[in-house]
Amino acid sequence: MAEQESLQPPQHQDTRPGRQEPMVPQPSETRPGYHGSGKLRGKVALITGGDSGIGRAVAVLYAREGAKIGISYLNEDKDAEETRRLVAAEGQPCTVVRGDxxxxxxxxxxxxxxxxxxxxxxxxxxxxxxxxxxxxxxxxTAEQLERTFRTNLFAQFFLVKAALPHLGEGACIVNTASVTAYKGSPKLLDYSATKGAIVAFTRSLAMALSERGIRVNAVAPGPIWTPLIPSTFTAEEVETFGGNVPMKRVGQPDEVAPAFVFLASEDSSYMSGQVLHPNGGTVVNG
Structure with missing residues (x-):
């Protein structure tokens, strides 16, 4: 078997969740060629995991489209402050909430x-x-299984429950699923299971909230260059990460963020219960 091409410098972080500052190269999150047009003007958005990666890219583009931003994060204080700075540079306030x-x-x-x-x-x-x-x-372990489900799935239930009294007609919920929900991953059994559950949750919640005029959709990214990657894979796996998709490269957070803008704006007014797939060309038929 031919040796896989090196796509990123080999690297690994020993602490989880990962930090963005040590990553080489730095993820692309601000999409310089993207010009806001007021699609989210006057809206208020809460984004979990907004300190880095996809969450940060979504925060930046939402702010560029006119939304006030709030982000939650676990304990990556420096990354969260950088997101706040980037959102402020777009002319919008950014509420920062720390916690599990x-x-x-x-x-x-x-x-x-x-x-x-x-x-x-x-x-x-x-x-x-x-x-x-x-x-x-x-x-x-049982502890890992519960931890993964709590962060990835339980939190979505908890946040929807807390937010629902404040979400009026025209509000939107966008969940992050994963390509692993559709094609599986032999080394990420619990993670993939949570992402499959998120797809089912998205579809069911969309039906449950339809009469209230609240749309619910999801995005299922493929291999994206975020701190999650060097903090969970070996240096050798990181080096070739993204090489198994048709585009033969890792995706960047700001290549995913426009899908979140679309699903939160009136551009997707006739879509609910659906999943978008920015995944480098992998066909999942889902």
Whole structure:
């Protein structure tokens, strides 16, 4: 078998969740050629996992489209402050909420902060997630299984419950799923299971909230260059990450963020219960 081409410098971070500052190259998150047109003017958006990666890119583009922003994050203070700086550079305020959204009280606090500081909530982006690769299901402990489900899935339930009293007609919920929900991943069994559940949650919630005029959709990214990658894979795996998709490269967060803009704006007014697939060309028929 031919040796896989090196796509990124080999690198690994020992702490989870990963930090963005040590990554080489730095992820592309601000999409310089993207010009806002007021698609989200006057809206207020809460984005979980907004400190870096896809969440940061979504925060920047939402701000560029006129939305006031709130982000939640676990403990990556420096990354969160950089997101705040980038959002401010777009002329919008950015509320920053620290804490583990796997705990329901933290989710309630995050929503309460948004209402306290901005008086409303129009868009909820359930983006935060974690993964812990294991060679075998036998290596997945009960603690890891619960942790992954709490962060990736339980938090989405908790946040929707907390946000729903404040979401009026025309509000939008956008969930982050994954290509692994459709094609699986032998070393990410628990992570893939959460992402499959998110697809089902998105479809069911869309039906449940339709009469209230609230749309619910999801985005299922493929291999994207975020801190999650060097913090969870070996240096050798990181070096070739993204090479197994038709485009033969890793995707950037700001190549995913426009899908979130579309689903939060009136451009997608006749879409609910659907999933978009920025994944480098992998056909999943889902």
């Amino acid at each position: 959204i796997g705990q329901e009280d933290i989710c309630r606090q995050a929503v309460a902060r948004m209402i306290e500081e901005h008086g409303r909530l129009d868009i909820l982006v359930n983006n935060a997630a974690e993964q812990h690769p294991q060679e075998s299901i036998e290596d997945i």
